Amino acid sequence: MTHAITVEESRQLDAKTINEIGIPSLVLMERAGLKIYENMLDNNNLDLDNILILAGTGNNGGDALVVARLLYTHGYKVHTLTVGNPAHASDDHVTQAKICDYYQIPKVFLDEKFDKYTTIVDGLFGSGLSRNVGGDFATAIDKANAAKAAIHAIDIPSGLNGDTGEVMGTAIKATSTSTIAYPKVGMLKDAAKPYTGKLYVDDIGIYRGNQFEGE
Numbered sequence: 001m002t003h004a005i006t007v008e009e010s011r012q013l014d015a016k017t018i019n020e021i022g023i024p025s026l027v028l029m030e031r032a033g034l035k036i037y038e039n040m041l042d043n044n045n046l047d048l049d050n051i052l053i054l055a056g057t058g059n060n061g062g063d064a065l066v067v068a069r070l071l072y073t074h075g076y077k078v079h080t081l082t083v084g085n086p087a088h089a090s091d092d093h094v095t096q097a098k099i100c101d102y103y104q105i106p107k108v109f110l111d112e113k114f115d116k117y118t119t120i121v122d123g124l125f126g127s128g129l130s131r132n133v134g135g136d137f138a139t140a141i142d143k144a145n146a147a148k149a150a151i152h153a154i155d156i157p158s159g160l161n162g163d164t165g166e167v168m169g170t171a172i173k174a175t176s177t178s179t180i181a182y183p184k185v186g187m188l189k190d191a192a193k194p195y196t197g198k199l200y201v202d203d204i205g206i207y208r209g210n211q212f213e214g215e
C-alpha cells in the first residue's frame, strides 16, 4: 500500500530536511522542478506544444518557475502567469523569478485566454493552502479547468485539501500530479481522484526517517 502523510507531516519533513539536516531549500526546489519536468516529458497524456505555467507566490510557485525554465531552455514554448502579490513572495520564489527574468521567459496576465495552451502547469498552492480559495486564485483555477488543455499539478492540485480530499472553494482538476516525497492522505481518497489524476511521487531527498523505511 502507498504510504501517505498529512500536509502537516509534509511541512515538518521539509523543515527538518532544511533546518536540521541542512539541505538548502533551493536545492530541494531545483530537484523538485527537475523531477516534475521529467514526469511531464514521460507523460504521454500531456501535449507539450504550448505550455502555460501558473505560479503562486510561495514555494509551490517557485517549483513551477523551475519547471518553466527547464521547459524553456529545452526549446518548449512556455508562458508564465504569476498570481498573488509579488511583494509577499517567498525568498526562493523571488530567486526563481529572477532566473526566469534572465532567460526572458514570456509573461502573461490573468486576462489571458487559456484556450491556445495544450498543457497548463498548476503551481498556485501546495502544502501552504490554509483557507478557501477566492479572488484571482479562484479565477485562475476556474479558467484552467474550463480550458481544453491538460493540467499537470505540482505537489497537490491547487484548492484541494491535502488531508481530507475536499475542495476548498474551487480546485484544479489535474490530468496528472507530481507530488513531492509522499502522497498526501487526502489525495488518495476516492473523492480526490478526479482532481489528482495520474499520480507521480517524486523523491527529492526530503528526510524519510526510520518510520518510513521498507515501505
Ligand SMILES: NC(=O)C1=CN([C@@H]2O[C@H](COP(=O)(O)OP(=O)(O)OC[C@H]3O[C@@H](n4cnc5c(N)ncnc54)[C@H](O)[C@@H]3O)[C@@H](O)[C@H]2O)[C@@H](O)CC1
Binding pocket: 014, 015, 018, 025, 026, 028, 029, 032, 056, 057, 058, 059, 060, 061, 063, 090, 124, 125, 126, 127, 128, 129, 130, 131, 132, 133, 134, 137, 154, 155, 156, 180
Ligand atoms: N523548501 C521547501 O520547504 C520545499 C517546498 N516545496 C514546495 O513548496 C510548497 C509549499 O510552499 P509554501 O509553504 O511556500 O506554500 P504554498 O506555495 O503552498 O502557498 C503559498 C502561500 O499562499 C498563502 N495562502 C494559503 N491559502 C491561501 C488562499 N486560499 N488564498 C490566498 N493565499 C493563500 C499562504 O500564505 C501560503 O504560504 C510545497 O507544496 C512544494 O510544492 C518543494 O519545493 C520542496 C521543498
Ligand SMILES: [K+]
Binding pocket: 060, 122, 123, 124, 125, 126, 153, 154, 155, 156, 157, 158
Ligand atoms: K499545486
